[in-house]
Amino acid sequence: RLVLSPLSKVPGPAIAATTRLVLIYHEFTRNRRRWIHALHMQYGPVVRIAPNEVSMATWDAAKEIYVSGGSGYDKTSLYKLFDSYETECMFSTLDKAPHGERRKRVADRYIKSFVMQPDVVTGMQERAQQFVAKCTEKTGSVSVDIYVYLHCYAIDCTTYHLFDPHGLNSLTSAADLAKVMELSHHDDLKGSYMQYYFTELFRFTSQFARRADRSQGIAAQIMNIVLRNDIAEHTVLYRLQTHVDMLDSRSIASEIMDHTLAGLDTTGDALCFLMYHLSLPASVTFQEKLHYELAENPSTPIDDLSYLDAIVKEGLRCFSPVLTSLPRRVPRSGRTIAGVFLPEETIVSCQAYTLHRMDEKVFPHPEEFIPERWLEPEGSIERNQLLSAFSTGGRGCIGKHLALLEMKMLLKETYSCYRTSVSPEMTASMDVDDQFVTSRPIGRKCLLSFVKIV
């Protein structure tokens, strides 16, 4: 492995080239992303992290892995863990052709022009207003745990888009709030890796199945909704139910379930990290500039607010909720990337955490939160190419435009009228806790105070 493997010339620690146990150790100790980033800083943009696995950190490599041929290389079996009801969904379909067929069924519901329609925008705005009302219902300098309410907001918005009028109303209903608490406080990292490495064992012990522990309640609810015939026409479920070549109900439920969970932690955690950062004393100017833009342009379309856009992009660059590698398999007969030949079936990936930091010509002072960098015309192409929060290509995030609308709407409704600051009672850690795919604050609590701007 160290000497004769076609990967033997790829830089990286010798021990990692000889056994996968090193990578497994970092996976189980929640250190995979940090370890890979440190290796990139030491060895450069191409690193061997296991006998048959290579990590890359340039836009050219990302383009080849995720965009070549439309949707890049096929996924690894890690994604099989995202089946629901023991049935494939778009995200867990490994190969290109069946994935493309699945994606076409719902793609029109997620394109920007559809998401920006009044039906959808108004739905998001109502929920953003409910979020602000919830955070400000008690008067005085009361601190509010936005971690929970942001997850409520994310799932209420997503399920409105997926299966209105039966979406969750966790910002207004205590029963739905309890479901969100259950979903957003789970810890899936070790269980998921166990399931990945010991697939056969888990097949016989399905009571430990990854999703079952956190999402049994919502899974049953979604299956019931899928069978209903009163779904609003603007939704993803309606699109699936009325497709000429309709999928069976388990496949539809699996798809809807996956989108529900895909839109929960991602948008919820991204907003949580971002609002926390904006509420620190050092961010007063960012809040002021944002408030000024919102107050001066109350009727400007949300997508034309350039400072709001810069805040969201910088938030996604610094605190992306999907920081870790998105693994793919090198196609038949192998490929050469960045001058390195990778044999067929080598596992290859990029991680957003490193793409967002490594090239200091594109992102000077990468550890600093500087929204203004997104307003500079020079270097704009390179910055946007390397911003990988939603990944890229035909398997990139289908919910990107919905997520951006949700984020912008919530910030607009909040910072048009309120100033936020970190509450003095806030002792929970906001350091990043890597889960299997997403990352969230370690403390799972974020206490902020809201003060009305008069």
Ligand code: HEM
């Ligand atoms: C800030 C919020 C979000 C972020 C950062 C994010 C990020 C991502 C990323 C990086 C991927 C690609 C993963 C991979 O290749 O392994 C992805 C895929 C996906 N996302 Fe998102 N996502 C967000 C919100 C949403 C929302 C709101 C929805 C839907 C309601 C959604 C639905 C999906 C689906 C269905 C896929 C799979 C696409 C496919 O396989 O073709 N995401 N997301």
